[in-house]
Amino acid sequence: MQMILGPTSGDLDDDAVAAAYPWPEEGPWVRAMMVTTLDGAAAGPDGTSDSISSSVDKAVFDAVRRFADAVVVGAGTIRAEGYGAMRAKPADVGRRTAAGQAAAPVIAIVSGSLDLPWESELFTGSTQRPVVLTGSGAPTSARDTASQHCDLVVAPEERVTPSFVVDTLVARGLRRIVCEGGPSLLERFVAEGRLDEADITVSPVFAGLTERAGGAQDAVRHFDLAHVIHAEGFLMNRYLAPGGGR
Numbered sequence: 001m002q003m004i005l006g007p008t009s010g011d012l013d014d015d016a017v018a019a020a021y022p023w024p025e026e027g028p029w030v031r032a033m034m035v036t037t038l039d040g041a042a043a044g045p046d047g048t049s050d051s052i053s054s055s056v057d058k059a060v061f062d063a064v065r066r067f068a069d070a071v072v073v074g075a076g077t078i079r080a081e082g083y084g085a086m087r088a089k090p091a092d093v094g095r096r097t098a099a100g101q102a103a104a105p106v107i108a109i110v111s112g113s114l115d116l117p118w119e120s121e122l123f124t125g126s127t128q129r130p131v132v133l134t135g136s137g138a139p140t141s142a143r144d145t146a147s148q149h150c151d152l153v154v155a156p157e158e159r160v161t162p163s164f165v166v167d168t169l170v171a172r173g174l175r176r177i178v179c180e181g182g183p184s185l186l187e188r189f190v191a192e193g194r195l196d197e198a199d200i201t202v203s204p205v206f207a208g209l210t211e212r213a214g215g216a217q218d219a220v221r222h223f224d225l226a227h228v229i230h231a232e233g234f235l236m237n238r239y240l241a242p243g244g245g246r
């Protein structure tokens with residue numbers, strides 16, 4: 001049993017954080033990056049994970065995807081979160097290319113409907129042309145539109161399987177894969193045994209889980225981490241209400 005007392009504070013060193021999330025030297029590797037609240041929500045009252053995240057969580061999020069080849073995201077997340085252009089920081093481009101990687105990760109979106117924000121920066125401003133993976137049931141007109149904005153890959157089955165996603169990306173030389181959710185897509189990766197690593201942040205807030213309209217919470221409620229006990233793979237966190245707890 002390991003006990004870590006007291007929260008870490010201050011800025012994280014980006015390179016040290018990235019080093020804590022190494023990629024294997026070879027072969028495909030799929031890691032999930034998600035943040036969850038104390039009440040198990042994946043999004044706050046604003047419907048995005050932004051309100052349940054923080055600057056340190058975002059630093060880890062950036063570090064986890066920094067030297068990835070591909071970032072896999074479900075269409076629900078793209079619609080909810082408004083992803084910006086997929087680019088690498090200028091300082092990382094040289095290191096990536098020296099390692100034989102493309103200048104920036106490719107965004108790979110899984111969508112059945114192909115109802116995606118084609119005019120957004122993600123599609124117009126990313127370093128690499130986005131890849132969209134869809135099922136065989138996607139309407140022809142939607143496929144025609146999608147093909148103008150991305151590399152469209154149609155799976156042989158009605159739904160896209162995680163294995164199809166991984167095999168498609170690996171065939172393109174993209175073996176370091178981050179799955180950024182959301183929960184529906186992640187569940188499928190886990191169910192199919194295609195997840196190698198789970199990088200999960202527990203955010204010290206309650207988000208409220210009831211329907212947003214008429215829900216009891218209109219904002220997240222923050223608690224303070226008092227300690228973490230680490231045993232048998234479980235993290236037993238003690239949180240106190242702001243002000244100290246009685």
Ligand SMILES: NC(=O)c1ccc[n+]([C@@H]2O[C@H](COP(=O)([O-])OP(=O)(O)OC[C@H]3O[C@@H](n4cnc5c(N)ncnc54)[C@H](OP(=O)(O)O)[C@@H]3O)[C@@H](O)[C@H]2O)c1
Nearest residue numbers: 034035042043048074075076077112113160181182184185
């Ligand atoms: N806490 C976090 O770290 C985190 C991370 C990501 C997202 N989120 C939050 O999670 C919420 C969205 O969650 P979600 O579970 O609805 O989103 P999701 O998993 O990103 O997207 C679900 C959508 O992805 C497509 N999809 C998923 N599996 C598919 C398959 N096998 N074949 C074809 N298409 C497939 C479908 O798109 P179509 O509808 O286009 O067919 C489906 O409606 C948002 O509130 C977001 O902010 C939180």
